[in-house]
Amino acid sequence: MVSMADSLARLGALAQSPIVARLAEAFDAAGFEFSLVGGPVRDAMLGREVHDLDFTTNASPDEILAVIAPLSDAHWDIGREFGTIGARVSARDASGAALTDQVEITTYRADAYDGVTRKPVVAFGDTLESDLARRDFTVNAMALRLPQMALVDPSTGVEDLLAGILRTPSTADVSFGDDPLRMLRAARFAAQLGFTPSDDTVEAMRRRADSLSIVSIERVQGELTRLLCTDSPRAGIQLLVDTGLADLVLPEIPALRLEVDEHHHHKDVYEHSLTVLDQAIDYEKQRHPGTPPDLTLRMAALLHDIGKPATKKLESGGTVTFYHHDVVGAKLAKKRLTALRYDNDTIKNVSRLIELHLRFFGYSEGAWSDSAVRRYVRDAGPLLERLHMLTRADVTTRNRRKADRLGFAYDDLEQRIAELREQEEMDAVRPDLDGNRIQEVLGIPPGREVGEAYRWLLELRLDNGPLGEEEAIRRLRAWWAERSA
Numbered sequence: 001m002v003s004m005a006d007s008l009a010r011l012g013a014l015a016q017s018p019i020v021a022r023l024a025e026a027f028d029a030a031g032f033e034f035s036l037v038g039g040p041v042r043d044a045m046l047g048r049e050v051h052d053l054d055f056t057t058n059a060s061p062d063e064i065l066a067v068i069a070p071l072s073d074a075h076w077d078i079g080r081e082f083g084t085i086g087a088r089v090s091a092r093d094a095s096g097a098a099l100t101d102q103v104e105i106t107t108y109r110a111d112a113y114d115g116v117t118r119k120p121v122v123a124f125g126d127t128l129e130s131d132l133a134r135r136d137f138t139v140n141a142m143a144l145r146l147p148q149m150a151l152v153d154p155s156t157g158v159e160d161l162l163a164g165i166l167r168t169p170s171t172a173d174v175s176f177g178d179d180p181l182r183m184l185r186a187a188r189f190a191a192q193l194g195f196t197p198s199d200d201t202v203e204a205m206r207r208r209a210d211s212l213s214i215v216s217i218e219r220v221q222g223e224l225t226r227l228l229c230t231d232s233p234r235a236g237i238q239l240l241v242d243t244g245l246a247d248l249v250l251p252e253i254p255a256l257r258l259e260v261d262e263h264h265h266h267k268d269v270y271e272h273s274l275t276v277l278d279q280a281i282d283y284e285k286q287r288h289p290g291t292p293p294d295l296t297l298r299m300a301a302l303l304h305d306i307g308k309p310a311t312k313k314l315e316s317g318g319t320v321t322f323y324h325h326d327v328v329g330a331k332l333a334k335k336r337l338t339a340l341r342y343d344n345d346t347i348k349n350v351s352r353l354i355e356l357h358l359r360f361f362g363y364s365e366g367a368w369s370d371s372a373v374r375r376y377v378r379d380a381g382p383l384l385e386r387l388h389m390l391t392r393a394d395v396t397t398r399n400r401r402k403a404d405r406l407g408f409a410y411d412d413l414e415q416r417i418a419e420l421r422e423q424e425e426m427d428a429v430r431p432d433l434d435g436n437r438i439q440e441v442l443g444i445p446p447g448r449e450v451g452e453a454y455r456w457l458l459e460l461r462l463d464n465g466p467l468g469e470e471e472a473i474r475r476l477r478a479w480w481a482e483r484s485a
Helices: 004-015 018-029 039-046 061-071 128-133 157-163 172-178 181-193 199-214 217-228 234-243 269-287 295-303 325-339 344-356 359-365 370-393 400-424 435-442 448-464 469-484
Strands: 034-037 053-057 072-079 084-092 098-107 143-145 150-152
Touching: 004 018, 004 039, 004 157, 018 034, 018 053, 018 061, 018 084, 018 098, 034 039, 034 128, 039 053, 039 157, 061 072, 061 084, 061 098, 072 098, 128 143, 128 150, 172 181, 172 199, 181 199, 181 217, 181 234, 199 234, 217 295, 234 269, 269 295, 269 370, 295 325, 295 344, 295 370, 325 344, 344 370, 359 370, 359 400, 370 400, 370 448, 435 448, 435 469, 448 469
Parallel strands: 053 098
Antiparallel strands: 034 053, 034 143, 072 084, 084 098, 143 150
């Protein structure tokens, strides 16, 4: 439960920090209003770590630069058109230690929107209150006037923050009409903060879902990425599905809600996928604590079964099959992530993980040969660690005995991989002979036949482990003679 007294105490501590205090003194001395605003105010009051310092002022961009330049070792005005000046500011704490932080300072805004495009008519405002009124949610529409230390909250954001409610300062329809991306931000904040959107906010999201089409794909992709990189994205994804927004952003996810009839039964694929995402994040945190969120792993976990709707087949006896949903899902993921304009590495890696995510389950049915283990490592390549986590996360059965059997099998597989890697340097599995040596041994020029010989030697290496040059040459010559006969 958030305490008002504790929240104000944390906010006061942030306001008195050396960098914030130095900026406040400088703007006050220059005769300008100056306030800490938005996310930093919210996060400080919630006791969350504050990552970025955002300020607002009645000073113009030129006036902001005049005040900030003497205090910073670098400043930039890439957002000048929208009234924003960025800077890297330094100060010293009570012990004399140097502190540096990046800040953004924006002139009061009073933009207008035409309701057709997302491009606002940029206009600078006159008051802090009018600036706050145009912001997305009440919990982000609070400011702390500095150096006076006066909380400004015209939309009762403090009450919503204490209650854990997500609500817009103006009516939700007006707010989402100004910027439809705010609907995706609602989903992200629901996940990030654990807040519950108000009923009118959810209803407006349903009514206005189609308006998201006017927002650029890049902005949609950025917000989806931020959602997936929260500590627990499930609530945000569920909100997107429940409001129909997912039909526009990731339609493959609501499509996972497959109908189940009285004669054919299968696991709820939608809920299963959300659970796999939850468990993949848990494995990520266990194995790599303190590292940035792994978007590739999380996206693969969420999308790993999207091939099931297209491959669903009802069998006699009441069973349901999804043959080749891994291959189909990989292709669908590639298509969707390309449409969302993700980078090539993310697209390639997510689709590859989906393609490989079923490979392990044959291991639990019978121990693999060393050559099968080598192929598993070879096929996963640099994605092996992510594949470990995804495969483990994909076990959501409530049957404790089955879950334990799969867990023990994967423990065994990882142990065998570790042993073979130590023995054979598996991370760089190559034939015992390279292309140049193949040409020398067989007396052939560069070309297709060298590639065939190389691939044959690689399969030999995967089947048998290292052979040594002499034995590899003997077998290569025998293969070549038989091939040429």
